[in-house]
Amino acid sequence: MPGAEFKLDKDDRINLEQATVMLLEVPKPGTDLLAQVFYGYGVRQPVRWHEVDKALAFAQSGEPLDLIVCDADVDGQAYDFIRRLRASDAEPNRFCPVIVLSGHTPRSQVARARDCGANFVVTKPLSPLVLLERIFWVCADRRTFVELPGYAGPDRRFQFVGPPRGATGRRSGDNATADEADGPNLSQDEIDDFMCSPPARAAS
Amino acid sequence: MIAVLKRRVRPRLAKLARLPGGKTVGAIQAEVEARLEHLRDSCFAEARQTVARMSELAVRLPEPPAPDDLRPFYILCSEIVGLAGVADLAHAGRAALSFCRLLDGWMSGKPWRPASFHVHLTAVALLCRPDCALEPSARDRIVDGLDGVVRHHGSELQALRHVDT
Numbered sequence: 001m002p003g004a005e006f007k008l009d010k011d012d013r014i015n016l017e018q019a020t021v022m023l024l025e026v027p028k029p030g031t032d033l034l035a036q037v038f039y040g041y042g043v044r045q046p047v048r049w050h051e052v053d054k055a056l057a058f059a060q061s062g063e064p065l066d067l068i069v070c071d072a073d074v075d076g077q078a079y080d081f082i083r084r085l086r087a088s089d090a091e092p093n094r095f096c097p098v099i100v101l102s103g104h105t106p107r108s109q110v111a112r113a114r115d116c117g118a119n120f121v122v123t124k125p126l127s128p129l130v131l132l133e134r135i136f137w138v139c140a141d142r143r144t145f146v147e148l149p150g151y152a153g154p155d156r157r158f159q160f161v162g163p164p165r166g167a168t169g170r171r172s173g174d175n176a177t178a179d180e181a182d183g184p185n186l187s188q189d190e191i192d193d194f195m196c197s198p199p200a201r202a203a204s
Numbered sequence: 205m206i207a208v209l210k211r212r213v214r215p216r217l218a219k220l221a222r223l224p225g226g227k228t229v230g231a232i233q234a235e236v237e238a239r240l241e242h243l244r245d246s247c248f249a250e251a252r253q254t255v256a257r258m259s260e261l262a263v264r265l266p267e268p269p270a271p272d273d274l275r276p277f278y279i280l281c282s283e284i285v286g287l288a289g290v291a292d293l294a295h296a297g298r299a300a301l302s303f304c305r306l307l308d309g310w311m312s313g314k315p316w317r318p319a320s321f322h323v324h325l326t327a328v329a330l331l332c333r334p335d336c337a338l339e340p341s342a343r344d345r346i347v348d349g350l351d352g353v354v355r356h357h358g359s360e361l362q363a364l365r366h367v368d369t
Contacts, residue, residue, distance in 0.1 A: 008229045009229065010233075011229070011230065012228065013226050013227065013228050013229075014221050014226050014229070014232070015220065015222070015224070015225050015226025015227075016220070016226065019217055019220050019221070026283065026286075028250055028287075032243075033240065033286070036239040036240060036242075036243060037236050037239070037240070039239060040235040040236030040239050040240075041227075041232055041236070042232065064216065066216050066217040066220060067215075067217055071286075072282075073282045073283070076279075092213075092216075096215070097215050097217065101286075102282075103281075103282040103285030103286055103300075103301060103304060104278075104281075104282060104301060104305065104308060106305070124282075124285050124286045124289070125285060125287075125289025125290070125297055126286065126289060128233065128236040129229075132232065135217075135221075136221075138218075139215065139217055139218040139222075140218070141215070144212050144213070145210070145211045145212075145213045146209065146210050146211075147208070147209040147211075148206055148207065148208045148209070149207075155210070184305075
């Protein structure tokens with residue numbers, strides 16, 4: 001499992017002081033968990049939005065973003081936000097790494113995040129260390145950005161998982177089982193395995 | 205033939221993260237923990253308010269509910285899952301996650317079971333109470349029971365599919 005292969009050491013060092021991080025979060029007065037986590041990481045002033053349209057307008061305004069962290073429940077349109085950002089002409093922000101935070105993570109939900117162009121999905125309750133590990137992953141992510149009709153985002157073909165849904169496949173070993181709409185919650189390791197292969201260690 | 209454009213994009217973050225200075229992971233962990241500790245009480249209060257909002261909504265829930273009637277519960281449960289880690293409400297978070305699974309199933313067309321809805325709502329509310337005196341083992345049993353309800357719904361659907369075919 002990727003999660004078991006890439007773990008941070010306490011002495012690994014990261015500098016996020018100059019990183020511009022956009023947080024797209026559900027408004028909860030007095031409980032700005034995500035912002036506090038990023039202040040703790042050393043980010044000077046995370047850009048925070050609670051509405052998808054405003055976040056998208058900001059992303060298209062020209063200020064380069066280095067990372068977007070997006071709560072899956074925000075405004076009911078988090079995945080739409082990612083899809084619109086990826087399909088827009090807002091360079092360089094359309095290429096910006098996007099991490100989705102989600103509490104309920106059945107396989108269908110993780111596939112949805114992947115298919116709208118998210119780089120990673122991190123489960124809630126949020127573990128600051130797991131999120132930090134995924135930021136290291138983003139730094140080491142070598143996947144190309146692909147654009148084709150209906151999809152723009154990180155290359156999803158990092159492993160062979162059989163033929164597309166509904167297809168029977170041409171190989172004897174192909175397994176055409178469709179995803180259950182509401183299967184069990186995937187663990188963080190299962191999600192990582194589904195979304196992206198682990199990077200080589202990126203920490204200095 | 206589908207035209208696929210490929211671009212090799214190296215995130216600027218990778219360069220910035222390696223600049224001299226910064227913090228060690230150990231220092232980051234300590235600082236984040238200290239910051240989240242300050243939020244513990246407000247997160248707990250927010251979780252309680254979220255449960256209260258769910259209880260209010262449940263009173264007005266039509267029978268049977270449409271998917272749009274259940275969506276606010278899904279969102280509120282998901283909020284509790286998010287708050288649970290900081291608010292020391294691990295069991296309530298697990299119960300809320302179990303509730304999310306049920307709600308997701310109902311919103312996707314599974315047969316509505318009001319008793320399962322109410323037992324989840326009651327359990328989440330109980331596990332969020334500040335005066336809840338249950339031992340961790342008792343809380344575990346509650347959450348295991350809720351998971352059992354979710355599993356039962358899954359097997360019930362499998363049985364229905366079997367009958368259909």
